[in-house]
Every structure is written in C-alpha cells, then in structure tokens.
Amino acid sequence: xxxxxxxAASANGNGRASSSGRKEWLPxxxxxxxxxxxxxxxxxxxxxxxxxxxxxxxxLWLYFKSPARYIGFMWWLWFLSPEVRRLADWSKGSFTxxxxxxxxxxxxxxxxxxxxxxxxxxxxxxxxxxxxxxxLGLIYAFLVGVMSSGPLAATYDLANWxxxxxxxxxxxxxxxxxxxxxxxxxxxFIWGMLVMGGYGLVQFFIMPQWDALWMLGSQMNSQGDPxxxxxxxxxxxxxxxPFAFAMMGAMVFVMAATHRVRWIAxxxxxxxxxxxxxxxxxxxxxxxxxxxxxxxxxxxxxxIVASAVLxxxxxxxxxxxxxxxxxxxxxxxxxxxxxxxxxxxxxxEFYATxxxxxFTDVSGEGMGATGTSTKLSNDGGQLGQYGNFDSGVMNIPFxxxxxxxxxxxxxxxxxxxxxxxxxxxxxxDKFVSACMSLSLATFAMLVFTNSLVGTGGLLLFMSVxxxxxxxxxxxxxxxxxxxxxxxxxxxxx
Numbered sequence: 001x002x003x004x005x006x007x008a009a010s011a012n013g014n015g016r017a018s019s020s021g022r023k024e025w026l027p028x029x030x031x032x033x034x035x036x037x038x039x040x041x042x043x044x045x046x047x048x049x050x051x052x053x054x055x056x057x058x059x060l061w062l063y064f065k066s067p068a069r070y071i072g073f074m075w076w077l078w079f080l081s082p083e084v085r086r087l088a089d090w091s092k093g094s095f096t097x098x099x100x101x102x103x104x105x106x107x108x109x110x111x112x113x114x115x116x117x118x119x120x121x122x123x124x125x126x127x128x129x130x131x132x133x134x135x136l137g138l139i140y141a142f143l144v145g146v147m148s149s150g151p152l153a154a155t156y157d158l159a160n161w162x163x164x165x166x167x168x169x170x171x172x173x174x175x176x177x178x179x180x181x182x183x184x185x186x187x188x189f190i191w192g193m194l195v196m197g198g199y200g201l202v203q204f205f206i207m208p209q210w211d212a213l214w215m216l217g218s219q220m221n222s223q224g225d226p227x228x229x230x231x232x233x234x235x236x237x238x239x240x241x242p243f244a245f246a247m248m249g250a251m252v253f254v255m256a257a258t259h260r261v262r263w264i265a266x267x268x269x270x271x272x273x274x275x276x277x278x279x280x281x282x283x284x285x286x287x288x289x290x291x292x293x294x295x296x297x298x299x300x301x302x303x304i305v306a307s308a309v310l311x312x313x314x315x316x317x318x319x320x321x322x323x324x325x326x327x328x329x330x331x332x333x334x335x336x337x338x339x340x341x342x343x344x345x346x347x348x349e350f351y352a353t354x355x356x357x358x359f360t361d362v363s364g365e366g367m368g369a370t371g372t373s374t375k376l377s378n379d380g381g382q383l384g385q386y387g388n389f390d391s392g393v394m395n396i397p398f399x400x401x402x403x404x405x406x407x408x409x410x411x412x413x414x415x416x417x418x419x420x421x422x423x424x425x426x427x428x429d430k431f432v433s434a435c436m437s438l439s440l441a442t443f444a445m446l447v448f449t450n451s452l453v454g455t456g457g458l459l460l461f462m463s464v465x466x467x468x469x470x471x472x473x474x475x476x477x478x479x480x481x482x483x484x485x486x487x488x489x490x491x492x493x
C-alpha cells in the first residue's frame with residue numbers, strides 16, 4: 001500500500017472514529033440536557049420519574065456501544081445523582097424520604113452484570129478463579145440473609161456487595177480495550193474532581209437551599225449544620241464519606257493525568273477534600289502517596305513531591321485563616337490527642353464489646369443484617385440494630401460468616417496480591433502505579449469502614465482489575481508482535 005493510500009485510509013478511519021465518538025456522547029448529553037431543563041422548569045416530580053429511566057437506557061446503550069465510556073458514565077451517576085435528587089426535591093418544594101433518582105446509579109452499575117453472563121467462561125480461567133471465590137462467598141451470605149433478614153433486605157445488600165466486583169469483571173472481560181478504559185477513568189476523575197471540588201467550596205461558603213433542605217429532611221446531623229461554613233463538605237454526593245473516597249481516588253489519578261486543567265482540579269479537590277473532615281480518607285491518601293513514592297523512580301518521585309508542595313502552597317494558606325482554620329484545627333487535634341476524640345473512643349469500645357460476637361458467629365447473619373439495608377427488614381423503615389457499622393474488619397465475618405469470609409477474602413487477597421506483583425512488571429505505566437497505590441490504600445482502610453463495598457469497593461476493584469488488564473494487554477501485544485515478526489521473516493529454525 002502506498003503512503004498516499006495509507007494516509008487516506010487513516011484519515012477515513014479517524015473520521016469514522018470521530019463520528020462514532022460524537023454518537024457515543026449524544027445519549028449522555030441528552031440525559032443531562034433533559035435533567036437541566038426539568039430542574040429549570042421546576043418539574044421535580046417529572047424529573048424523579050424520568051431521570052432513572054433515561055439513565056438506565058443510556059447505560060444500556062453505552063454498555064453495548066462503548067463499554068469503556070459506560071464506566072465513565074457510571075461514575076458520573078454516582079457523582080451527580082444525589083445532587084439531582086436534592087434539586088428535584090427543591091423544585092417540588094418538599095423533602096421526600098425516598099427517591100427513585102437514587103436507584104439510577106445502582107441500576108446502571110448492575111448492568112455490568114451482563115458481562116458476567118456473556119463472558120462467564122472467564123470464571124474457569126486462572127485470572128477468573130478469584131472472582132468465582134468472591135461470588136460463591138456472597139451467594140452463601142445471600143442465602144443466609146434471605147432466611148434471617150428477608151428477601152428484600154438481602155437482595156438490596158447483595159447488590160451493594162456485588163456491583164464493585166461486577167465492574168471489575170467487566171473491565172477484565174474487555175482487556176483488549178485497556179487503553180480506552182485507562183483514558184476514560186482518568187478523564188472522568190479529573191473532570192469529576194474539578195466539578196465536585198468547585199461545588200464543594202460553594203456548598204461550604206454559601207450552602208445552597210436545596211442542600212440545606214436535604215440535610216434538614218434527612219436529619220444528617222453527622223454532616224454538621226446546614227449553614228455557610230458549618231457543614232462537612234459532601235459536595236454533589238450523599239455524604240462526606242463517599243465524597244472523600246471519590247476525591248482521594250481523583251487526587252491519586254492526578255499523577256497519571258496529562259490534562260492542563262489537572263492542577264486547578266487538584267487544588268479545588270484538595271480544598272474540598274480537607275473540608276470533608278473525613279480522617280480515614282486523609283490517612284488513605286497519605287498511604288497512597290507513600291506507596292507511589294516508594295515504587296516510583298527518582299524522576300516520578302520528584303514530580304510527586306513537587307505536586308504535593310504545589311498543592312500545599314495553594315491550599316494551606318486558605319485552610320489556615322478564619323472559620324476554616326478553626327474547623328481544621330479542631331479536627332487535626334483529634335488525630336494528635338486521641339484521648340479527647342469521642343469517635344475514636346466509640347470505635348474502640350465497639351471493637352472491644354463486639355469483636356467476640358463478630359468473629360465467633362460461625363454461620364454469619366447474612367446479607368441485610370447491617371447498614372442501610374436494615375431499613376428494609378422492618379415495617380417502620382428505620383435503621384436496624386446494626387444500621388451503623390463502622391468496622392469493615394468485623395462487618396465481613398459478621399455478615400458472611402466463616403464459610404463466606406473464607407471464600408470472599410481468599411478471592412480478594414488473591415486478586416490484590418496478583419495486582420501488586422503484576423504492577424512491578426509495568427513500572428513505566430503511571431496509571432498502573434496510581435491504581436496499585438489506590439487499591440492498597442483502600443484495602444488498608446478496612447479498619448475504619450467496609451471499603452470493599454460502595455465507593456471504596458468500586459475504587460478497589462476498578463484499580464485491581466485495571467492493573468491485571470494492563471498486564472494481559474501487554475502480553476497480547478507482545479504475542480501479536482512476535483507473530484508479526486515470524487510472518488515477515490518466514491519463521492525460525
């Protein structure tokens with residue numbers, strides 16, 4: 001083929017790719033356009049019904065047309081759906097205890113379960129066996145939960161435990177598209193940090209009416225007061241915990257980004273992250289940075305240190321003045337002086353009194369025994385006895401029992417170990433390094449919360465399977481190049 005012919009073919013290919021890319025954006029753009037239109041028209045009731053339907057249809061379309069972009073869309077729903085719900089309530093003029101809008105991110109994330117059905121044969125391969133162990137552990141706990149907490153509570157809780165691993169499996173099933181997944185994930189978190197970090201500052205200094213309405217209606221006393229400079233920032237998400245997890249992930253992925261806007265996004269994200277006052281994720285972020293420093297070469301270490309100094313130079317002066325400084329100082333003091341920390345004392349007491357129950361319950365309480373799913377196991381819709389459960393270390397054996405824990409944790413540890421070992425073979429891939437540090441930091445946070453479910457679980461499994469996909473993608477490329485060489489050289493003796 002001549003150079004001219006190759007150039008023409010490349011131009012045609014780029015044109016098709018560009019056209020395809022524009023088509024992939026259309027359903028997402030339509031969803032957010034309709035959402036904005038309904039909010040502006042104060043049609044909260046219509047939005048409550050239309051948003052989940054449009055979101056699920058968009059998720060299905062992207063799942064089949066652009067599996068990588070589907071991951072980005074899924075994250076944007078987790079980022080923004082809670083704020084859409086609050087704006088819908090504000091448009092209606094009243095708080096609603098339950099909203100269909102909050103079904104959207106979970107339903108769209110569960111679409112990834114189709115990958116389990118379509119590529120189930122991967123479970124029989126070496127790279128899929130850990131996933132099989134995890135699934136068997138969850139199935140055991142689900143069956144126990146159906147009998148002890150009822151099918152509704154058990155099913156809801158199963159979905160929360162299941163969807164992070166389904167997203168990971170989806171990424172593994174599309175290993176050949178690893179570069180697209182890598183770019184989509186980094187893009188989503190950088191732009192997400194810009195949007196959520198910026199809005200987080202607006203929330204802290206101004207406190208929009210819709211956020212105040214939601215805080216009062218939901219009685220979220222742990223989030224502070226619904227007044228300017230009185231709230232623990234949760235930005236567009238449901239509470240400061242998931243928001244802090246998302247910001248922690250975004251600030252780790254900054255090291256793998258090349259966007260010009262990344263430093264503005266990082267400054268806004270860091271400021272809002274600090275004002276969330278979630279100490280466990282502060283610690284997780286420090287762990288992730290230390291891991292990156294240890295694993296990286298000198299050039300990258302200099303970049304990480306320079307980035308940290310730049311962020312500190314931008315944000316610390318702002319965090320050290322006025323009411324902001326008072327809140328930060330009070331929170332930081334609790335880290336140094338643990339004797340006066342009521343949260344630390346309560347967690348210590350919980351560990352001391354409940355550890356025996358958690359670790360000696362051989363069969364386990366099953367799905368639906370802890371967390372928000374306990375609302376579905378009683379007629380009043382109130383949190384059950386174990387609705388607030390701060391320890392992932394005890395939550396896992398208490399819910400899964402010994403059989404479920406053995407299966408589930410064997411699969412998790414197998415996956416994390418393989419990912420860590422694999423990351424050392426991809427030293428020059430900054431995204432792999434970021435994923436490795438993020439997965440280990442998230443896993444270490446099990447002491448404070450069950451970081452294997454929810455936002456933390458999504459970060460962990462997405463990171464672990466991204467590393468494994470990167471290595472497998474590299475193997476495929478090497479095999480392809482080897483076959484290409486053999487073809488042109490007529491084989492070897």
